Amino acid sequence: MSTTTIRLEDEMKSRLNAAAAQVGKTAHAFILEALAQKVEQVEQDNAFHALAEERWARIRATGKTVAWDDAKAYLTARAKGDRARKPSAKV
Incomplete structure (x- = not known):
């Protein structure tokens, strides 16, 4: 395990200590949790961006897309908890 040093303004250190205390954690544990959340x-x-780029490349290559009305109907049904058939992409 390695060590990293960070420099905090006094005000930020006070805020950090107060926030950590409010959730019952040490400042160290609070910082580790915050870093883990940010990295995640x-x-x-x-x-997400890689998947979007992949899908955009596929649309450009094939010209196939799903009509907005079909997509909206599918998403509306799913939001209501209904089982819905995925709309198919068309040129």
Whole structure:
């Protein structure tokens, strides 16, 4: 395990200590949890963007898309808890 040093303004350190105390954690545990959450979010964002790029490339290559009305009907049914058939992509 390695060590990283961060420098905090006094006000931020006070806020950090207060926030950590409010949730029953040490400042160290609070910082580790915050870092883990931020890293996870960045990883999820990157995966989302990669998937979007992949799908956009497929649309450009095939010209196939799902009509908005079909997509809206499908999503509305799913939001209501109904089982719905996925609409198919068409040129």
